[in-house]
Amino acid sequence: MKELKILLVIVVIVGITYWGIEPLAHSIMHKHIEEAIEKYNLPDYKFSDLGPAPAISGDAAQGKKNFQMFCASCHGLKADGIPAPMDPKTAAASFGVVPPDLSNVASFTAENFLYHFIKDPARASEFKKISMPAMGLDDKQIMDIIAYLKSTAKKIHGAELFKEACGRCHGAKYQKIYADTPADALKKYLGKVPPDLSIIMKAKGEHYLVAFINKPQALLPGTSMPRVGLNEEATEDLMKYLDEISDPHKEQRKKVGLIVLAYMLVMIGLTYAWKKKIWRNIH
Amino acid sequence: MGNKLIKWLDERLAITTLWRVLMAEYYLPKNINWLWSSGVLTILVFVILVVSGIFVLMYYKPDAKLAFDSVNKTIMMDVSFGWVFRHVHAVGASIMFLVLFIHMGRGIYYGSYKAPREILWVTGFILFVLMSATAFTGYLLPWGQMSYWAAQTITTLFSKIPVIGPDLVIWIRGNYIVEDATLTRFFALHVTLLPALIVVFTVIHLYALRIVGSNNEDGIPMTKEEKKEKGIPFWPVFISKEFFVMSVFLFFFFYLVFFNYKFAMDPINFEPANYLQTPPHIYPEWYFLSFYEVLRGFFFSETLGLIGFVLSMVIPLFLPWLDTSPYPFISAKHRPLFRIAFWVFVADFVALTILGKLPPTGLFAWLGFIASLVYFGFFLALPIISKIEKKQAASGGVR
Structure with missing residues (x-):
């Protein structure tokens, strides 16, 4: 009995200490993050600050024409046989970052975000230095382009999704995935080389990452990470992938642990x- | 065959005598509780650390360019069961300090540092300092953000030493900032000199224990003969209990290793070291937080903070000479004044540890300062308590 009493005393002391240095300390140190998440109600997959896309039904055929006229000088769309106009190195040197191929962009980007991004990239991305200029297109033109992008987009997952959604700036070197844009170009464009994401899930955790990707400026004001408008499905898919690559032995750990x-x-x-x-x- | 071998060895190494002296005829008092098992637990954890350490050492690369990936990719992902050894090593380092604190707390509560056990206390304290140095040098090796900035912050402290400070820092780091040279020398110390010294001082610690013997719950001085008559032999009686305590401990330990290891592997350390980007909060591992809080909070001054920090780490060494009251004022069980002081000290140590992780602003800064004062207050109160108790002892009005 006395032995158990001693154990109880130790458990209480260790428990209080643990509570203080883990949950309590983290809730105080990460207070601004939780506040931002609450303030903007993150993740906000409706991107409510931008408002909805106009209620115009787009025409994919017209959209393709618009694409060739307004977009194809920088962007490719391989799914429809439109190659990138420049090789990645030249493109990176010209724009600071390799412009994305837009084959699947509509499958992982929220539609209203896409509309607002094409309308005014700096506003939608909340990144003033973004390379893409506002093209001065009217709503009908934009909605046609979106209809065209939707017609070519197929659902992608895992590594493929990572490469298309994040891979122009970020690599995951433990998966032998390297950023499309050379590091020195990125450094010039963004001010620093964006972090490798191989084990980012361990460093940041899903709770933070989901909110950060959804609205980077809210969690890290002044960051060079643009808002990219990932939709809910793509975000979840991406989180699953990042978790798998950062902690490949999760199942084994549970089994061996038991x-x-x-x-x-x-x-x-x-x-x-x-x-x-x-x-x-x-x- | 077995007996023959033992006889052969005995003629050359006197192993049966050694066994008798160390184990079978080494007697412990009966009035001790499981806290007396904590010493063997530290040895158990040390062995775990050495074994897991050797395995991670086989794949670790002590090079600023390779270290982070060798830990987080090679060991954690590629080597089969490499992650087990890394988890065991990281959690083991953390748990070593938990066991050490329990072991030291037991020593303080039951007055195990008092005469004739001063050497035990001093060697134990040296072991604590060596273990801290090993943990500190080891923490740099994964070359993560917190590894880097903890080393940067702590080595910067040496620059405050008058006259030689600035040169000393460069000498310790091998460069103007923490970088490759620092990593390799920390690595060298971590895997050779420091563990070797720990082994040496463990041997002295155990040797001294065999001479003066274990204390007991009531602090009653017992001769070897008394212990032999009324006590229990280390082998097999005490050890049978020890094995049970070890099993319970290992259950808890492996639960942490497999299911709850984040406290020992800070998420921010999964970002590679970047000397251009200071993390918003820099803090050491939990076992240094209390001393760290003294460092940054003492009289709100950098210099006094540093002095306080050094004193806070050194002052426990002098316990046997601060607290000199004789029997029956050994164990806190029979020392009401000391008992109060002890529990205030424990509460204060926990408070310092928690405050050490919180941002040092506003109310927290003040609480930290007060807690630092209380920390020293405990040690300064001991001579006073001793004096009162000596008077009581002299007037014979005891118990």
Whole structure:
């Protein structure tokens, strides 16, 4: 009984300390993050600050014409046989970053975000230095382009999604994925080389990443990360992928952990029995 | 065959005598509780750290360009079960300090540092300092953001030393900032000199224990003969209990290793070291937080903070000479004044640890300052408590 009482005292002291240095300290240190998340109600997949897209139904065929006229001088669309106009190195040197191929962009980007982005990239991305200029298109032209983009877009997942959504600036070198844009060009364009994302899930955690990707300026004011308008489905898919690559042995860890704990339980039983036997005659 | 071998060895190494002296005829008092098992637990954790350390050492690259990836890719992802050894090593380092604090707390509560056990306390304290140095040098090795900035912050402290400070920092780092040279020398210390010194001082610690023997819950001085008569032999009686305590401890330990390891592997350390980007909050691992809080809060001054920090780490060494009251004023069980002081000290130590992680602003800064004063207050109160108790002892009005 006395032994258990001592254990209880130790457990209480350790418990209070643990509570203080983990949950309490983190809630205080990350207060501004939680406040931002609450203030903007993140993740906000409706991008409510931008408002909805106009209620115009686009025409994909007209959209293709618009695409060739307004977009194809910088962007390719391989799915429809439109190649990128420049090789990545030249493009990066000209724009600071390689312009994305737009084959699948409509599958992972929210529609109203896409509309507002084409209308005014700096406003939608909340990144003033963004390379893409506002093209001065009217709503009908934009909605036609979006209809065209939707017609070519197919759903992509995992590494493919990562490469298309993040891979122009970010790599995941543990997966042998490297950013499309050379590091020195990115440094010039963004002020620093964007972090490698191989184990970013371990460093930041899903809660933070989801909110950050959704509205970077809210969590890290002044960051060079543009808002990219990922929709809910793509965000979740991406989180799953980042989690898998950052912690590839999760299943093994659970399995081995349970076996080891079961083994230790047996050991507790055996050692307790031995102790009882030895101590039987000692008082 | 077995007996023959033992006889052969015994003639040359006197192993049966050694066994008797160290184990079978080393007696402990009966009035001790499981806290007396914490010493063997530190040895257990040390062995775990050495074994897991050797395995991670096989793949670790002590080079600023390679270190981070060798830990987070090679060991954590590519080597089969490499992650187990990394988790065990990281959690083991953290838990070592938990066990050490319990072991030291037991020593303080039951007065195990008092005469004739001063050498035990001093060697134990040296082991604590060596373990801290090992943990500190080891923490730099994964070359993550917190590794880097903790090392940068702590090594900067040496620059405050008058006259030689600025040169000393450069000498320690091998450069103007923490970088490759710092990593390799920390690595060298972490894997060779420091563990070797720990082994040496553990041997001295255990040798001294075999001479003066264990204290007990009531602090009653016992001769070897008394212990032999009324006590229990280390082998097999005490060890049978020890194994049980070890099993329970290991259950808890492996639960942390597999299911709850974040406290020992800070998320920010999964970002590679970047000397251009200071993290918003810099803090050491939890076991240094209390001393760190003294450092940054003491009289709100950098210089006094540094002096306070050094004193806070050194002052426990002098416990046997600050607290000199004789038997029966050994164990806190029979020392009401000391008991109060002890629990205030424990609460204060927990408060300092928690405050050490919180931002040092506003109310927290003041609480930290007060807690720092209370920390020293405990040690300064000991001579006074001793004096009162000595008077009581002299007047014979005890118990």
